[in-house]
Amino acid sequence: MHQNTTSYALRNDRFDRSLPLVLVLIGFALTFVLEGYQLLQATNILAFSIAILGLNLLAGYNGQISLGQGAFIAMGGYTTAILMHRFGVPFWLAVPASGFTSMLLGYLIAIPAVRLELLYLALATFSLAVALPQVVKNKLLSPWTGGVEGLSIPRPPAWESLGLNLDQTIYLYALLVAIVMFALIRNLVQGRIGRALQAIKDQPVAAETMAIDTRFYKRATFAISSFLTGIGGGIGAVATGFVSADSYNFFISITLLVGAVIGCFRSIFGALFGAAFIVLLPMYLEKVGQGVAWAAFGAACVFTVWVMPEGLAGLVASIRARLQRTGGTNETSSAPLPSVQRESA
């Protein structure tokens, strides 16, 4: 695994440069193509993609894991809800603010968490995910969180000067935030910090001897990841218009993990694939019956790790590599595809 950890985002070629542009154009176009419920789902996909991006950074680039990302979704959602409901803060300000409160929470959790081994980190965060609704329902917090009843969020005014209705406004806002976040994280992982994070993941001891402050970087990654997930939670709350303890249950944490796995942990745009998967699949499968989506998620996880450890983004990359090869010189055609090799460590 150490020989071919070159991730897709690190490779800078024409495809990588044109893909974001195409996605952004499609994103803007969708503002006027979709309507009503579809637009809400599209907003949810964007919100989840930002949250999954955070998990990708944490797990894919830095080799940590969190099965309790729901905590940060909840933190983001509740911050947005409380700011809008109780203080009348406009939504475009409440969402970034919820990123920062999540970041603070993430940093506090990271102080003990980065000391744990991967398995125990998984265990602790898994328990956090299960206990989360009880934490949120806590009587001490209920004057703020609305306790068991939850908290409704006032509908924000639409950006009418741009000729948009409310659904379009929220979607467009989510799109703008997503573009900024994806651009930031893409730059982050391509630069010096990104290499430090990968070094910590692949060779922690070597990284330490090269004067990389492992503990600092791990905490920082945890905090940034929480920031992103909190932003996602905030946007999700604005789109739904309601937050309650039961909407931040165990399943939301695991669903995020599924999205990250499906999209490919070590990919920036994989987060978008993964988010689309976890939002759209249940929509169709829940009609078949309760639990079908969940079983499909489980099967998809096992299947992904089994046959394409690099996820959907890896599949796209390998198809791309194949296409490029047939178009280019034949010299490299005998080389094995790096993206389809099994991971082993």
Next chain:
Amino acid sequence: MSGLAVGGVYASLALALVMIYQTTTLVNFAQGEIAMASTFLAWVLIGHGLPYWLAFALTLVISFVVGFLVEKYLMRRFQKAALHSVLIVMIGLMMFINGGIGVIFGYEVKNFDSPFAGLRLAGGLVSPHEAGIALVTLCVMSLVFAFFRFTRVGLAMKGAAVNPLSASFVGINVSVMLSLGWGLAAMIGAVSGILSAPIVYLDPNMMLNVIIYAFAGALLGGISSAVGAVVGGLLIGVAENLAGTYVVGTDMKLVFVLAVIIGVLLIKPNGLFGQTVVARV
């Protein structure tokens, strides 16, 4: 007293976790769901008119076989994969079982009758089912310990866990031992599932909280120690009950357990009975 009985349930699930940890140094996140599936199996068997204890025994046997096969045909493929991948596979397995059982049986809560309803013990101080749990758990524990202490297969399993390479040199089939570990874990988990069903009722999410208590029990006792798992599970049962009644309130029990887990991990990661493992770089 009732804490001790519930603790018995946690202890047996914790024992199942330790069983797999000892052979593979993994914590099986799907253990609770496997136990849940076994409980549904027992429910179906009883529903078909089988006597309780026959259904119980049959469930254990089938759970053992299924656990064995899951290891042999699924987990084995990820034996050399990165820990990340294995964790994801186990979470995936968990979701798959949870969703699958949900599809087949639905999510409405079902009653699961206790076989001990007729008993009266200690002048009604203990509920019959609780006394029954304690009794069955005690039997299971004794059997497990006897198995590892007195049988050749038990010894071989221990050998395969402690030093796979040397074990294979003396003719132990290490890969069969790994599958056996999963099979036994599924069997012990089934006991905990069937015993907890009359308390938490039967639905696909029934083990979600129980597995957290079992994690806490296993960690508290030291995840590499079977004795530790039993003691830890019992302690968690009692502590949870006391804390729920007197300290944090019943609606915050999970938060209490979460605090125990994090506390143990930070202060004494090897638990009360665990051995310190030194990794060579």
